[in-house]
Amino acid sequence: MKPDFTRLQSLHLVRREDAQVLFVHEEREITWPQLLADVAALRVRLADSPARDWAVFEEQAYPFSVALLALLGSGRRLWLPANATAETAERLSRHCGGWLGAQWPGGTPVPIAQKHPAEALSPLSGEVVVFTSGSTGEPRAITKKLHQLDAEVASLEQLWGEQLGDAQILGTVSHQHIYGLLFRVLWPLCAGRTSHSEMLPTVESVLTRAGVCAHAAWVSSPAHLRRLENTAPWSGARSKLAAIFSSGGPLPAESATQCYELSGHWPIEVFGSSESGGIAWRTQADGNRLWTPLPGVETAAADDGRLQLRSPHLPDQQWLRMDDAITHEQDGRFSLGPRLDRIVKVEGKRLALPELEQCLEAHEWLSESRALLLRRRRETVAVVAVPSPGGQQALSSLGRHGFARQLRASLQAHFEPVTLPRLWRFVDQLPVNSQGKVSQQTLAALFERHTNGTMPPAQLLHKDAESAELRLEITPELACFEGHFRDMPIVPGMALGGWAEYHARQRLPVHGDFRRLQKLKFRRLVRPGQTLRLQLTYNQARTSVIWRFENEADGTICASGELVYE
Numbered sequence: 111m112k113p114d115f116t117r118l119q120s121l122h123l124v125r126r127e128d129a130q131v132l133f134v135h136e137e138r139e140i141t142w143p144q145l146l147a148d149v150a151a152l153r154v155r156l157a158d159s160p161a162r163d164w165a166v167f168e169e170q171a172y173p174f175s176v177a178l179l180a181l182l183g184s185g186r187r188l189w190l191p192a193n194a195t196a197e198t199a200e201r202l203s204r205h206c207g208g209w210l211g212a213q214w215p216g217g218t219p220v221p222i223a224q225k226h227p228a229e230a231l232s233p234l235s236g237e238v239v240v241f242t243s244g245s246t247g248e249p250r251a252i253t254k255k256l257h258q259l260d261a262e263v264a265s266l267e268q269l270w271g272e273q274l275g276d277a278q279i280l281g282t283v284s285h286q287h288i289y290g291l292l293f294r295v296l297w298p299l300c301a302g303r304t305s306h307s308e309m310l311p312t313v314e315s316v317l318t319r320a321g322v323c324a325h326a327a328w329v330s331s332p333a334h335l336r337r338l339e340n341t342a343p344w345s346g347a348r349s350k351l352a353a354i355f356s357s358g359g360p361l362p363a364e365s366a367t368q369c370y371e372l373s374g375h376w377p378i379e380v381f382g383s384s385e386s387g388g389i390a391w392r393t394q395a396d397g398n399r400l401w402t403p404l405p406g407v408e409t410a411a412a413d414d415g416r417l418q419l420r421s422p423h424l425p426d427q428q429w430l431r432m433d434d435a436i437t438h439e440q441d442g443r444f445s446l447g448p449r450l451d452r453i454v455k456v457e458g459k460r461l462a463l464p465e466l467e468q469c470l471e472a473h474e475w476l477s478e479s480r481a482l483l484l485r486r487r488r489e490t491v492a493v494v495a496v497p498s499p500g501g502q503q504a505l506s507s508l509g510r511h512g513f514a515r516q517l518r519a520s521l522q523a524h525f526e527p528v529t530l531p532r533l534w535r536f537v538d539q540l541p542v543n544s545q546g547k548v549s550q551q552t553l554a555a556l557f558e559r560h561t562n563g564t565m566p567p568a569q570l571l572h573k574d575a576e577s578a579e580l581r582l583e584i585t586p587e588l589a590c591f592e593g594h595f596r597d598m599p600i601v602p603g604m605a606l607g608g609w610a611e612y613h614a615r616q617r618l619p620v621h622g623d624f625r626r627l628q629k630l631k632f633r634r635l636v637r638p639g640q641t642l643r644l645q646l647t648y649n650q651a652r653t654s655v656i657w658r659f660e661n662e663a664d665g666t667i668c669a670s671g672e673l674v675y676e
Contacts, residue, residue, distance in 0.1 A: 115267050115301045118260045122183075122231040126302060134278070135172035135222070135307035143228045145176070151226035152180040155218060161207030163187045167194040168211045171285045172307035173220035175295050177210045182256070183232035189239045190286050192249070196575055196619050215575060240288045242384045243358070243547040252384045253425075254288070261422035262387050263297050265405040269391070270353060270378070271301065277325040277352040279305040280316050282334050288384045289357045293329040314342050321346035327353045333542045335377055336365045336478075344372050353378055358547045360446060366394040381446070386430055387423025390444070400443040411438050416450060454483045456491060461529040466491070469524055473517060475501030478540055481531065482553050492533035494553050496540060505536060510639070511586075533557055535583065541569060556583075564589050564605075565612060571643075578617035578646045581662065582609065586638040601636035606669045610644060610657035614673055618648045618655060622676035634661065634668040642668065 116124045126132070126142035133140040164181055166188050168174035181188050189206055191198045194213035209217035234256060241249040279298050283290040290309075298305040310316045313334055320326040321343065328351060335356055351373055357380040361369075370376045376393035381401055383389075389409070390401035403409050407421040410429075417432040424430055435447030448464035455461070463481040470479040470493065479495040495517075497505050505513045514534040521530055541552040556569045566588055572579040584601065591599040607627050614620050636642065641662040648655050658670040 115271060117264060118234055118256060118296065118300060121179075121300065122233045124302075130302060131304045132299070132302070133172040133175070133305055133307050135170060138223070140172055140307075144223065145179075146228035146231065147226045148176045148221055148224050149179045149183065149231065150229040151221045151224040152176055153184060153232075154226070155221070156180060156184065156208070159208055161186075163189060163206045164208040164210055165189045165191060165194075165199070165202045165206040165214065166210045167191060167213055167217075167286065168220060169213075169309065170307040171281070171294050171305055171309070173211075173222055174285055175299065176222070177220050178238075178295065179231060179234070181210070182234040182236045182238075185235040187237045187239060187253075189251075190291070191241060192284070192286055193573070194575075195573055213574070238291070240291065240384050243287065243549055248551075250384075252288075254387075255425060258387060258423050258425060259292070259296060261406065262292055262404075263300050265388065265422075266292065266297050267301055268405055274301075274303065274327050274352050275325060277303065277327040278323045279303055279329060280310060280319055280323075280326050281306070281329040282310050282313075282316060283329055283331050283358075284309055288387070289380070289382075290329065292388075293355060293357075313338060317343045317347040320350045323350055325352050326350050327355065329355050330377070331358045331542075331547070332356055332361050332365070333358075333540075333547075335361055335369050337539065338365070338368055338372055340372065342372075348372075348374050351375055355380060357382065361394070363394055363397075363399075370395070382423075383432075386419065386432065387421060389417075389419060389421070400439060400445055402443050409436070409438070409442075409444060411436050411444075414450075415447065417444070456483065456489050456526075456529045459526045459529050461491065461525065466493075466521070466525065466529075466531075469521055470495060470517065473520055474498065475504055475513070475517065477501075480540060480548055480553055482550060484533065484554065484557060490533055491529060491531045492535075492553075492557055493531040494535045494537060494540060494556055496538065497536055510534070510536065535567065565609065566642075568613065568644075570617070573617055575619070576648045576650070578613065580613055580617075580644045580646075582642045582644055582659075584636060584638055584640045584642060588638075591638060599638055603630070603632045603669065606632075606636065606659055607657075607671060607673075610646065610655070610659075610671070611673050613644060614646050614648075614655040614657065618646060619650075620648065620655060620673075620675055622653060625674045625676055628672050628674060630669075630671040631667075632669045634666055636661075636668050 128143055130142055131139045132145055164186055166177050189202055211217050212219045238254045239251050241251055279294055281294040285291050285294045294305055316328055354375045354377045356377045361379055366377055376395045379392050380388055381390045388404045389407055390403045392401045409419045412418050415435045417434045417436040418429045420427055420429050433449050433451035435450055436444045438444045452463040466481045467479045470476050475497055476495050477498045479493055481493050484490045484492050518530055535556045540548045542548055557567050566582045566584050569581045571581055590601055590605040594602055643660045643662050645658045646655055653675045655673040659668040661668055
């Protein structure tokens with residue numbers, strides 16, 4: 111049975127059945143009266159605050175929705191960052207006077223399961239500030255007015271409301287970004303569908319949860335759909351899934367086909383951005399590659415081939431120029447070309463990074479790749495790549511340098527010598543941010559080091575206010591191997607302590623002068639070619655950082671210690 115649909119701006123007028131379940135939160139069913147009670151309780155807490163702008167971070171969708179309705183019900187503005195780290199808080203402090211969510215230092219927790227008297231919702235107004243994913247640079251703040259969000263939710267219901275019916279919404283993407291905000295929070299609220307509060311971490315967890323629902327829809331990212339496994343519990347979920355959505359980048363044809371073969375559904379791909387909102391959609395059934403504009407969206411190709419659009423999802427009726435090249439068909443659909451903002455110049459020579467990636471992925475050794483331009487003392491093209499099964503064998507036999515040298519040689523017939531990649535990182539999977547996107551920041555972090563070669567390339571895996579975890583690649587060219595020792599190079603113990611201290615300064619709220627290094631234990635030699643996991647934990651009471659290096663291959667502890675500060 112399809113629930114009744116209402117727009118955001120009329121949500122305060124809706125009358126849901128008391129027994130209607132709107133969220134499943136921590137295995138508890140949240141009904142309409144409970145939602146109203148929690149929103150009312152939070153509004154009482156916020157009543158005396160003069161702050162108009164609030165930073166909101168909640169890992170689960172239900173407390174986030176309570177915060178959203180309470181703040182918009184009082185005409186305030188919500189800022190939705192991707193995380194609640196000290197670094198993010200410092201950046202937002204210039205804009206926000208209030209902090210909602212238990213993860214913020216000094217933030218106001220969102221009340222859940224309150225016995226406060228349920229009150230009707232107030233009319234919603236105000237604005238929501240979302241951030242771009244940072245795919246090609248630093249995340250940028252984008253303000254969304256309520257009428258923009260309303261128009262987009264209405265178009266989603268128009269296209270797929272009948273197909274979803276009473277399906278429960280399961281997500282592997284965060285509601286702190288525009289795609290998850292729309293599909294996991296705003297659309298279900300307006301349609302009266304049940305949304306599961308937890309962001310599910312794996313395909314297996316989605317399928318297991320779908321298997322116990324009468325009907326379900328999966329809000330996914332390309333990162334998850336690129337890595338489907340036949341061994342996942344498809345049999346119990348296949349008949350329960352009503353739809354699978356994907357946004358954040360076009361899916362490869364083979365991934366879309368595999369998804370159809372395993373689930374019985376062609377993924378519904380939605381193309382858009384934080385700035386533009388939803389633009390178009392497609393499925394790749396019958397080999398289709400073309401995109402159909404969403405209801406009310408007008409698209410055209412500018413003189414230089416760029417996509418331009420006019421849309422009710424934008425703040426006004428002006429045409430917006432995008433960085434995507436398109437080719438229009440007579441029926442109004444279009445095909446996507448490369449992103450034009452990924453065309454760079456290396457020492458005066460033009461290089462299309464998507465073209466470089468296509469050439470690399472045509473090689474039998476690679477399944478995925480991303481290229482980027484690093485601006486150091488000289489402009490350098492770098493590549494992060496995922497070897498295929500055959501590529502893994504070649505990597506093991508040739509070594510990293512020999513493997514990269516042969517890949518570079520395969521590109522020489524297609525590109526100018528100065529534009530060929532000089533830096534390479536080979537990974538099991540491309541690093542993604544909380545939106546499931548491969549971003550410039552996550553890629554560049556793999557190449558982070560001091561210019562004199564004293565720091566190994568590092569990738570940030572996790573960070574919160576009191577801890578961080580990084581992956582370090584111990585490359586043979588590190589300066590610490592010089593003279594230590596020629597026949598058997600090993601990392602000096604003090605180098606490990608230095609790396610820990612550097613990353614503690616970069617990642618944790620360490621401010622005082624360094625006093626001493628204590629509780630040192632060196633248990634395993636660290637050799638070139640190894641990959642280490644560095645775990646850092648900040649102890650505020652002791653003004654110290656506990657650090658530990660583990661060999662990623664087998665989990666053995668290589669070294670540990672404590673950094674003590676003034």
